[in-house]
Amino acid sequence: EVQLLESGGGLVQPGGSLRLSCAGSGFTFNNYAMNWVRQTPGKGLEWVSGVSGGGGSTFYADSVVGRFTIYRDNSKNTLYLQMNSLRVADTAVYFCAKDSPSDGVQFDYWGQGTLVTVSS
């Protein structure tokens, strides 16, 4: 059974940093691209970042370029999102999501989400 378990969320002041983790199990982790998707409370879904299976290719939404870094440790089956220079607008539930094996990038399994609150 595929499982994704996020951790690392919490309360941080504007300008601060936080690192999210996502531990994957039940699948061959390094065979799949992984992504972070966030959801503002009461609002819709926003793709944040993605990384290829080997970790060599990364992709970011314009809203986080230069502030967030996605990376993975395939030896630990873990995905990370380093978030720096956090803004109030980054407040959201952050989900990690596994890429499906089909053409295109879509998310067949999701973690339960971790809440990031940026507030003074």
Next chain:
Amino acid sequence: DIQMTQSPSSLSASVGDRVTITCRASQSIRSFLSWYQQKPGKAPKFLIYGASTLQSGVPSRFSGSGSGTDFTLTITSLEPDDFATYYCQQSFSNPLTFGQGTRLEIK
């Protein structure tokens, strides 16, 4: 960026009804369109990819169609478990983008 627009934003229906949700892309995305279902406090659930291919385990009352810029999600014979918010998502180009969601409520 490709903008995805869903309609309606909300919809009231009864158990047993047939409902259709529309998703329109701001430019052609061929068939790189997926649908998700989300219930309050839960992660989205993957329903359909490639515009019309049902993910394994998804009931056959769900179906998707369309290509280019116009897509639909149809649920025939609504069941109580289907009342949720539905999102479309394009994977034709980065940044990946979602529709704003359609909330399906019980009438």
